[in-house]
Amino acid sequence: MSTPKDNHDETSNGNGEASNGDGELYGVLAEFDTPGELVTAARKVKDAGYTEFDCFSPFPVHGIDPAMGVKRTILPLVIFGGGFTGALGGLALQWYCNAHAWTWNISGKPTWSIPANIPIAYECGILLAVLTSFFGMWAANKLPQVWHPFFRQERFGRVTDDSFFIGIHASDERFDHARTKKLLEDAGAIAIDDCHRENDPARKTMPKWITAFIIASTAFALIPFAIAAKARTSKSSEPHIHIFPDMDFQPKYKSDTAMDLFPDDRENRGDIEGTVARGWLEEDDLFYRGLVPGDNGTQWTTGFPATYPDGEKFAVDDKLLERGQKRFNIYCTPCHGYDGRGQGMVPTRAALNGPTWSVRNLVDPTSVVATMPNGQLFNTISNGFNTMLGYAAQIPHADRWAIVAYVRALQRAQNATAEDRPDQRTP
Amino acid sequence: MSALVKSLHPDEKITAGKLGSSMMKAGVGLAVVFLGLSLVLVLARGTAEAGHASKWARFFYAYVVGWCFIATIPIGMLWIILLHFLVRGRWVTVVRRICEAMTGSFLLVWIAGLVFVVPVVAGYQDLYYWATPDAHDAALNPVLQHKLGWLSPGFFFIRYIAYGAIYVGLSSYFAKKSREQDESGDPKITDHLRKVAGPGMIVYAFVTAFVGFDVLMSLAPKWYSTIFGVTFWGSGCVGAFSALALIVLWVQRSGRLVHSVTEEHYHDIGKWMFAFTFFWAYVQFSQFMLQWYGNMPDETIWYKYRMFGDWQWVSIAMLVGFWAFPFVFLMSRWTKRIVPSLVFFAVWQLVFHWLDLYWNAMPQFDWYQPGNGLNAGPLAGNLALHHVGFDPVDITVWIGLIGVLLAGIGGHLKGNLIPVKDPTLGLSLGHEQL
Numbered sequence: 019m020s021t022p023k024d025n026h027d028e029t030s031n032g033n034g035e036a037s038n039g040d041g042e043l044y045g046v047l048a049e050f051d052t053p054g055e056l057v058t059a060a061r062k063v064k065d066a067g068y069t070e071f072d073c074f075s076p077f078p079v080h081g082i083d084p085a086m087g088v089k090r091t092i093l094p095l096v097i098f099g100g101g102f103t104g105a106l107g108g109l110a111l112q113w114y115c116n117a118h119a120w121t122w123n124i125s126g127k128p129t130w131s132i133p134a135n136i137p138i139a140y141e142c143g144i145l146l147a148v149l150t151s152f153f154g155m156w157a158a159n160k161l162p163q164v165w166h167p168f169f170r171q172e173r174f175g176r177v178t179d180d181s182f183f184i185g186i187h188a189s190d191e192r193f194d195h196a197r198t199k200k201l202l203e204d205a206g207a208i209a210i211d212d213c214h215r216e217n218d219p220a221r222k223t224m225p226k227w228i229t230a231f232i233i234a235s236t237a238f239a240l241i242p243f244a245i246a247a248k249a250r251t252s253k254s255s256e257p258h259i260h261i262f263p264d265m266d267f268q269p270k271y272k273s274d275t276a277m278d279l280f281p282d283d284r285e286n287r288g289d290i291e292g293t294v295a296r297g298w299l300e301e302d303d304l305f306y307r308g309l310v311p312g313d314n315g316t317q318w319t320t321g322f323p324a325t326y327p328d329g330e331k332f333a334v335d336d337k338l339l340e341r342g343q344k345r346f347n348i349y350c351t352p353c354h355g356y357d358g359r360g361q362g363m364v365p366t367r368a369a370l371n372g373p374t375w376s377v378r379n380l381v382d383p384t385s386v387v388a389t390m391p392n393g394q395l396f397n398t399i400s401n402g403f404n405t406m407l408g409y410a411a412q413i414p415h416a417d418r419w420a421i422v423a424y425v426r427a428l429q430r431a432q433n434a435t436a437e438d439r440p441d442q443r444t445p
Numbered sequence: 446m447s448a449l450v451k452s453l454h455p456d457e458k459i460t461a462g463k464l465g466s467s468m469m470k471a472g473v474g475l476a477v478v479f480l481g482l483s484l485v486l487v488l489a490r491g492t493a494e495a496g497h498a499s500k501w502a503r504f505f506y507a508y509v510v511g512w513c514f515i516a517t518i519p520i521g522m523l524w525i526i527l528l529h530f531l532v533r534g535r536w537v538t539v540v541r542r543i544c545e546a547m548t549g550s551f552l553l554v555w556i557a558g559l560v561f562v563v564p565v566v567a568g569y570q571d572l573y574y575w576a577t578p579d580a581h582d583a584a585l586n587p588v589l590q591h592k593l594g595w596l597s598p599g600f601f602f603i604r605y606i607a608y609g610a611i612y613v614g615l616s617s618y619f620a621k622k623s624r625e626q627d628e629s630g631d632p633k634i635t636d637h638l639r640k641v642a643g644p645g646m647i648v649y650a651f652v653t654a655f656v657g658f659d660v661l662m663s664l665a666p667k668w669y670s671t672i673f674g675v676t677f678w679g680s681g682c683v684g685a686f687s688a689l690a691l692i693v694l695w696v697q698r699s700g701r702l703v704h705s706v707t708e709e710h711y712h713d714i715g716k717w718m719f720a721f722t723f724f725w726a727y728v729q730f731s732q733f734m735l736q737w738y739g740n741m742p743d744e745t746i747w748y749k750y751r752m753f754g755d756w757q758w759v760s761i762a763m764l765v766g767f768w769a770f771p772f773v774f775l776m777s778r779w780t781k782r783i784v785p786s787l788v789f790f791a792v793w794q795l796v797f798h799w800l801d802l803y804w805n806a807m808p809q810f811d812w813y814q815p816g817n818g819l820n821a822g823p824l825a826g827n828l829a830l831h832h833v834g835f836d837p838v839d840i841t842v843w844i845g846l847i848g849v850l851l852a853g854i855g856g857h858l859k860g861n862l863i864p865v866k867d868p869t870l871g872l873s874l875g876h877e878q879l
Binding site for chain 1: 449730733734737738776777877
């Protein structure tokens with residue numbers, strides 16, 4: 019903002035008379051050459067009993083606070099309060115969400131547990147401490163302040179570069195124009211200016227375009243909220259607004275939508291009757307379903323398939339058992355346990371929450387699993403049994419057979435006798 | 446920034462004189478009396494403690510804790526010297542000679558450590574579980590088999606000597622060059638040390654982490670935490686800066702450096718104490734949080750031991766005493782600038798630094814006993830083993846080893862107590878907190 023020449027008082031006005039545009043006296047502004055002189059002068063001004071004055075410097079000056087008699091800021095305490103509130107708020111948020119409003123049992127873990135809540139509480143504490151320090155610093159410095167009477171002194175522009183100033187406000191009860199200026203002169207000021215408030219009413223008010231801009235942009239920012247608020251409380255028969263209609267309405271059909279071309283009004287056509295997609299025939303009853311021909315048409319196999327569908331020989335060997343062990347440990351152990359005795363983590367944890375369900379002991383010689391034909395075991399893995407759901411979606415057929423083989427090995431191993439390990443027998 | 450540059454006060458007493466030898470005498474006296482008392486206590490013991498083959502087991506556990514305590518103090522001081530040169534620090538210069546004297550104790554500390562290292566090499570099995578035949582039993586300790594190449598007595602000894610050699614070499618090099626500058630006043634020495642500090646810091650970081658892994662963490666060889674080296678170092682730096690504050694005050698009480706070291710410097714030492722107090726809590730929690738949440742048996746078992754039974758009270762004491770209380774009170778500017786209050790926290794934090802090491806080491810005393818595989822101890826829910834089992838030897842060995850540390854420091858507290866021709870000395874003397 020440029021200052022017209024005639025509104026500006028170029029030199030110090032010794033008598034304190036108001037020039038054109040100047041209002042009442044705001045204060046005096048004294049310039050000093052070095053930061054050391056600024057500190058010395060500030061101490062003299064303080065010792066003379068002034069309280070309403072300030073020092074201006076391009077950079078922080080050591081020792082200026084005690085020289086001016088400025089009390090230590092209470093900002094640290096405010097920040098501590100902010101941080102503490104943030105940490106407590108973070109804890110309260112987690113308590114409300116996890117332990118109160120929407121409790122959710124995740125494999126029996128407690129809904130409220132301090133160690134798990136510490137990271138969030140810590141971050142909330144930091145967040146609020148930082149926000150309080152940032153805005154607290156603004157508030158303590160009375161920011162934002164875009165205009166100050168001292169700005170009317172052209173000399174004052176150098177305060178951001180290489181000059182040091184003390185400004186004493188006329189509102190100070192010890193302020194006396196002549197004596198105050200004498201004090202500053204004695205303190206070593208190289209220039210002293212009177213500083214007046216603005217008297218020109220046109221320059222005292224904010225320019226109209228700034229006011230208009232603030233009002234317009236605030237109103238503009240409220241529009242989305244207004245639309246959202248209206249939409250929440252009103253009904254409309256109008257269709258949605260489509261900005262790109264050819265993108266929203268493309269000339270094609272998506273799956274699972276209606277279509278009036280066919281008698282059943284559905285776009286999905288499904289498989290053509292009497293056909294099977296290539297590779298999906300699954301005609302091998304033994305491999306895909308565990309069935310062999312029997313007395314009443316079919317019965318469960320007690321053995322294993324002879325070949326894979328691609329013709330490769332199906333061998334019950336170490337490789338198959340290792341594969342079976344890996345799949346078993348991934349899919350079956352959560353309930354049945356690593357030893358197959360039905361003591362996995364799920365029933366163990368469920369037992370902590372009271373009445374429980376029992377998981378089948380796969381290796382108990384008296385269990386139905388011990389005598390169950392392989393085919394039926396395969397079918398159980400595929401389609402489930404009682405409360406157990408089928409695993410056909412997760413485990414491919416070949417892996418299901420590997421698990422069957424591994425369960426058989428597990429049954430044997432868990433019921434082993436000394437006869438099974440002649441090398442370990444004590445003489 | 447207007448930095449104040451001052452010159453040495455004309456009346457300042459800067460030569461150590463008999464200061465070092467009096468400290469050394471006090472240290473030797475403490476070491477002889479208290480280590481002797483420890484030996485008497487052990488010899489008076491009738492039998493070994495339950496589960497231990499040797500009645501020296503408790504002595505060696507206490508010795509490892511005490512040794513870690515005296516080792517971390519020069520370790521922390523070496524760090525501040527390296528950092529000072531690395532970042533062109535200023536305030537440290539007036540107390541750097543004292544830091545250098547403290548790192549001078551490395552040699553004696555490492556010799557003192559041979560008391561527990563040599564028996565391990567010679568076949569003593571009641572300290573480190575990995576040195577027992579049980580550890581080699583693949584059926585009892587399947588996971589441990591992969592670590593036994595690293596955790597073997599011979600290699601352990603070689604590493605121990607290598608760590609000591611690096612510490613002694615690095616610290617004496619900085620001390621020697623610094624003393625050379627007192628004679629020549631050559632500012633190029635400072636430039637040279639700034640260049641050495643960078644690689645030195647990298648080597649220092651690795652060695653410090655591995656000292657933590659090898660000496661302290663391997664007491665529980667089946668447990669592992671990659672951040673352990675950092676928690677060991679963080680806790681050690683709390684102790685190191687606390688010890689620095691006390692020694693600087695003691696030097697000033699003798700009438701030396703009274704004008705040079707001001708409350709501004711105590712304030713900065715206090716800031717480091719505060720920073721590492723919080724840093725220790727931060728990394729300890731990082732370790733705890735991941736292991737507790739991950740809930741893997743190999744990892745949580747270490748915490749199960751410390752969260753239940755008697756040890757939970759020690760854990761809570763650590764949380765309150767080593768973190769919460771000093772954190773709240775050291776946060777203020779004044780608790781760091783008023784010397785009696787700083788001294789109170791220095792002593793407090795030294796005690797808790799020792800308790801931190803105790804808390805890391807001692808639960809293993811009951812847990813890792815010959816014959817105990819994974820199935821004995823806490824995994825089997827054996828709460829009978831969850832007791833703190835405090836023993837007077839724990840304290841007497843600790844105090845005796847502090848005597849060793851003081852003797853090591855006293856031996857290097859000689860000549861000028863301030864680097865008189867260091868180019869940053871003026872800035873350090875004029876150091877002011879904004």
